[in-house]
Amino acid sequence: MSSPSPSPPAPAEEEGRAPTKYVLITGGVVSGLGKGVTASSIGVVLKACGLRVTCIKIDPYLNTDAGTMSPFEHGEVFVLDDGGEVDLDLGNYERFIDVTLTRDNNITTGKIYQSVIEKERRGDYLGKTVQVIPHVTDEIKQWIQSVSSVPVDGQTRPADVCVIELGGTVGDIESMPFIEALRQLSFSLGKENFCLIHVSLVPVLGVVGEQKTKPTQHSVRELRALGLTPDLLACRSAQPLIGSVKEKLSQFCHVPVENILNIHDVPNLWHVPLILRNQKAHEAIIKQLNLARSAGPPELRDWTDMAESYDNLNNSVSVVKVALVGKYTNLTDSYLSVVKALLHASVACSLKPSIQWIAASDLEDATAISAPDAHAEAWETLKGSSCILIPGGFGDRGISGMILAAKYARENRVPYLGICLGMQISVIEISRHVLGLEDADSEEFNKDTPNHVVMYMPEVSKTHMGNTMRLGCRRTFFSKPDCLTSKLYGSPPHVDERHRHRYEVCHQSLFLNVLLVNPSFVPMLESAGLHFVGCDESRNRMEIVELQDHPFYVGVQFHPEFKSRPRRPSPPFTDGDLPLLQTPKLFLVHIRCTGKQSKPEAECFSLSTT
Numbered sequence: 001m002s003s004p005s006p007s008p009p010a011p012a013e014e015e016g017r018a019p020t021k022y023v024l025i026t027g028g029v030v031s032g033l034g035k036g037v038t039a040s041s042i043g044v045v046l047k048a049c050g051l052r053v054t055c056i057k058i059d060p061y062l063n064t065d066a067g068t069m070s071p072f073e074h075g076e077v078f079v080l081d082d083g084g085e086v087d088l089d090l091g092n093y094e095r096f097i098d099v100t101l102t103r104d105n106n107i108t109t110g111k112i113y114q115s116v117i118e119k120e121r122r123g124d125y126l127g128k129t130v131q132v133i134p135h136v137t138d139e140i141k142q143w144i145q146s147v148s149s150v151p152v153d154g155q156t157r158p159a160d161v162c163v164i165e166l167g168g169t170v171g172d173i174e175s176m177p178f179i180e181a182l183r184q185l186s187f188s189l190g191k192e193n194f195c196l197i198h199v200s201l202v203p204v205l206g207v208v209g210e211q212k213t214k215p216t217q218h219s220v221r222e223l224r225a226l227g228l229t230p231d232l233l234a235c236r237s238a239q240p241l242i243g244s245v246k247e248k249l250s251q252f253c254h255v256p257v258e259n260i261l262n263i264h265d266v267p268n269l270w271h272v273p274l275i276l277r278n279q280k281a282h283e284a285i286i287k288q289l290n291l292a293r294s295a296g297p298p299e300l301r302d303w304t305d306m307a308e309s310y311d312n313l314n315n316s317v318s319v320v321k322v323a324l325v326g327k328y329t330n331l332t333d334s335y336l337s338v339v340k341a342l343l344h345a346s347v348a349c350s351l352k353p354s355i356q357w358i359a360a361s362d363l364e365d366a367t368a369i370s371a372p373d374a375h376a377e378a379w380e381t382l383k384g385s386s387c388i389l390i391p392g393g394f395g396d397r398g399i400s401g402m403i404l405a406a407k408y409a410r411e412n413r414v415p416y417l418g419i420c421l422g423m424q425i426s427v428i429e430i431s432r433h434v435l436g437l438e439d440a441d442s443e444e445f446n447k448d449t450p451n452h453v454v455m456y457m458p459e460v461s462k463t464h465m466g467n468t469m470r471l472g473c474r475r476t477f478f479s480k481p482d483c484l485t486s487k488l489y490g491s492p493p494h495v496d497e498r499h500r501h502r503y504e505v506c507h508q509s510l511f512l513n514v515l516l517v518n519p520s521f522v523p524m525l526e527s528a529g530l531h532f533v534g535c536d537e538s539r540n541r542m543e544i545v546e547l548q549d550h551p552f553y554v555g556v557q558f559h560p561e562f563k564s565r566p567r568r569p570s571p572p573f574t575d576g577d578l579p580l581l582q583t584p585k586l587f588l589v590h591i592r593c594t595g596k597q598s599k600p601e602a603e604c605f606s607l608s609t610t
Contacts, residue, residue: 006104006142006143006146006147006150018160018294019189019193020145020148020149020158020159020160020161020162020193021160021161021162021192021193021194021195021289021291022144022148022161022162022164022185022186022189022193022194022195023042023046023161023162023163023164023195023196023197023285023289024164024166024182024186024194024195024196024197024228025038025039025042025163025164025165025166025197025199025234026166026170026196026197026198026199026223026228026230027166027168027169027170027198027199027200028169028170028171028198028199028200028201028215028216028219028220028222028223029169029200029201029215029216029219030169030201031168031169033199033200033201033236034199034236034263035089035165035166035167035199036057036088036089036092036093036165037092037269037272038197038199038234038263038272039055039089039092039093039163039165040055040089040092040093040095040096040097041096041272041273041275041276042163042197042276042281042285043055043093043096043097043161043163044096044097044273044300044303045273045276045277045281045282045298045300046160046161046163046282046285046295047097048273048277048282048298048299048300048303049282049286049295049296049297049298049299050294050295050296051159051160051161051291051294051295052151052153052155052157052159052160052161053097053099053159053160053161053162053163054099054101054105054147054148054150054151054152054153054158054159054161054162054163055090055093055097055099055101055105055152055162055163055164055165056105056106056107056144056147056148056162056163056164056165057086057087057089057090057093057105057106057107057164057165057167058107058108058164058165058166058167058175058178059087059106059107059108059109059167060108060109060166060167060168060172060174060175060178061108061109061110061174062108062109062110062113063108063110064108064110064111064114065084065085065086065103065106065108065110065111066078066085066086066087066106067085071328071331071333071334072328072330072331072334074087074088075088075331075333075334075336076088076091076333076334076335076336076337077500078090078091078336078337078562079471079472079498079499079500079559079562080094080100080101080102080103080105080472080498080562081100081102081472081473081498082102082103082472082473083103083471083472083473084101084102084103084104084105084106084471084472085103085471085500086101086103086105086106087106087167088333088336088337089165089167090105090106091336091337091340091562093105093163094565095340095564095565095566096273098153098565099152099153100152100153100154101152102147102150102152104143104146104147104150105147105152107140107143107144107147109174109177111143112136112139112140112143112177113136115139115143116130116135116136116139132177133177133180136177136181137177137180137181137184138181140177140178140181140182141181141184141185141188144162144164144181144185145185147162148162160291160294161289161291164182166178166179166182169219170198170219170222170223170226171222176226179226179227179228180226180227182228183226183227183228186228191288192288192289192290193289194289195231195232195285195288195289196228196229196230196231196232197230197231197232197233197234197261197285198219198220198223198230198232198233198234199234199235199236199263200215200216200219200220200233200234200235200236201215201216201235201236201237202215202216202235202236202237202241202245202249203215203237204237204238204239211237211239211241211242211245213245213248213249213252216233216235216249216253217249217252217253220233220253220254220255224254229254230253230255231255231259231284231288232255232259232260232261232281232284232285232288233249233253233255233259233260233261234261234262234263235249235260235261235262235263236263236264237262237263237264237265238264238265239264239265240262240264241260241262241264246260246262258280258284259284261276261279261281262275262279263275263276267311267314268307268310268311268314270303270306270307270310270566271307273300273303274300274303274304274307277298277300282295282298302567306347306566306567309347309350310343310346310347313346313347313350313351313352314352316350316351316352318350318351318352319351319352319353319354320346320351320352320353320354320386320387321353321354321356321384321385321386321387322342322353322354322355322356322385322386322387322388322389323356323358323381323382323385323387323388323389323405324338324355324356324357324358324389324390324391325358325360325363325382325388325389325390325401325402325405326357326358326359326360326390326391326393326398327359327360327361327393327394327395327397327398328393329357329358329359330359332357335391337559337561337562337564338389338391338419338561339355340561340564341560341561341564341569341570341573342355342573344564344565344566344567344568344569344570344573345564345569345570345573345574347566347569348569348574349574356381356382356384356385358378358381358382358405359374359378359398359401360390360397360398360399360401360402360405361397361398361401362374362375362377362378362401363375363378363379363382363400363401363402363404363405364398364400364401364404365400366400367401378401382405382408383408385414386414386415387414387415387416387417387552388405388406388408388409388414388415388416388417389416389417389418389419389422390402390405390406390416390417390418390419390421390422390425391419391420391421391422391561392419392420392421392422392500392559393420393421394421394444395444396444396445399425399445402421402422402425403425403428403429403432406418406422406425406426406429407429407433409553410426410429410430410547410550410553413550413551415551415552415553416547416550416552416553416554416555417552417554417555417556417572417573418554418555418556419555419556419558419559419560419561419572420500420556420557420558420559422555423544423545423555423556423557424442424454424555424557425555426530426545426547426553426555427453427454427525427530427545427555428440428441428442428453428454430525430528430529430530430547431451431453431521431525434528434529434530435524435525435528437451437453439451440453441453441454442454442455443455443456451521453521470499470500471499471500472498472499473496473497473498473499474496474497474498474499474536474558475494475495475496475536475537476494476495476496476497476534476535476536476543476544476558477493477494477534477535477536477537477539478492478493478494478495478533478534478544479532479533479534479535479539480531480533481493483531483533483534483544483546484546484552484554485533485534485544485546485554485556485571485572486533486534488571488572489571490571495534497556497558497559497560497562497563498558498559498562498563499557499558499559500559522542529547529548529549530545530546530547530548531545531546531547531548532544532545533545533546534556541557542557543556543557543558544556544557554572556572560572560573561573
């Protein structure tokens, strides 16, 4: 179930503080314009002005959360510290603004309706006819105001500004209750507490060759008809807008020309906050929200250095080919946090990663018959890569290909990092090909084998998919303090990382409904050289594995990519605190001298890659 409706916030006057201000981000014309990156970048600029920022993402779908949604439907499911399974935009918020959000920062139609129906069943509405207006809209407003009062930056006071991103496009039927609730909220708060930024598309027709404003004009007109008037326009375009286009938009959209921002395509997402700063977006927002006394000039020197460091990598000849062997490679947003973690690590190591996307099923022997060209190309790509990464996933499709990739990494001493499913794959591969247990498998993939080396967790339901995983930030203890992974983290006794999985390696006998796990399996694996160097607080769940006598072969049950930040890369990907060649730190660093290079690839904030 979703979390209960948050409690109403305490009045600002009682707390002796100024009320939280709101910046609403809406989108028009088409979806996929980059509203999430825009919202994150606005948060960066406002934070650089000395303001404390929190974020809310509104998703107008009936799912209570993103946990059961296919990666092909909605991209990556991002996991928060409290176990919330949320939209990937919240990952952008955390990485850009460096905050720690909660599941309540992601509002869905499903959560709102679930809360309203639960209240109706309890009799909270005292026999009234429950309707979209006022009951659903009131629930939305109460949720927004409550969540915006929760600190997300480690302090005790609520944030100065709450950035709200409304998913979808203006006019969608699904978002109408939210539009109405936000209209009511803006009216009750007053103009000094509410700023609306509308993100819209300014396309260029190939035949005409000029920037067209009509789609944005119609989008703003529809927004105004629903009771919301934009204070700023953020125009997405392939090239910078020309002056006459801004003047035309100002005239027909009733927005001052200085409040019309242009976010054109850039090869580096980290430039977006700098673009907004250069166009004085912060001044317009601060003026609208009457925050001049609280805010100063934006201090983005560190951010500028970071963006320039990545720009320099694009021109670097030190390029590392990272083979990402996954199940959902047709939609790269399915692994967005892994890609971002590699980016953070590459900047810290001064190496440019070139991700080689390999569909795991293309590596399988059956593909050699059904699609020999795809099979040959996949293996050529894998063998030409400097390191191999197998990320998380669910289901048995492509598992045989992942096992072959892990075997190739082990036998050829290619650096290997397995995350969640990737760790389980390494356990299955070594069980089959080193221990000789040919039928070793996961209970998820094969319920009939006697050698279930990966099992159902005891607290998990086998029939219900929603909210049945080991989720959120959990503590992992190092059982061998001198292990490589411990050194990468700085040799602490334990680490706190986020989890999202249903199956894991078990050390002791645990009776489940139909399964008894062999208690001698872990010692057998360790005798084969696969050491379990990290476990949970109960010492039963294996969390980290390392293969001895290998340059870098590490598997982690948790998802380190979810806590990676631009200035704090995730240690399993790299460790910027140690001299680069002091220890084999792979993933990026250990292969610095492999000599395998490829053409640099830019991360482009464009209409096709948001």
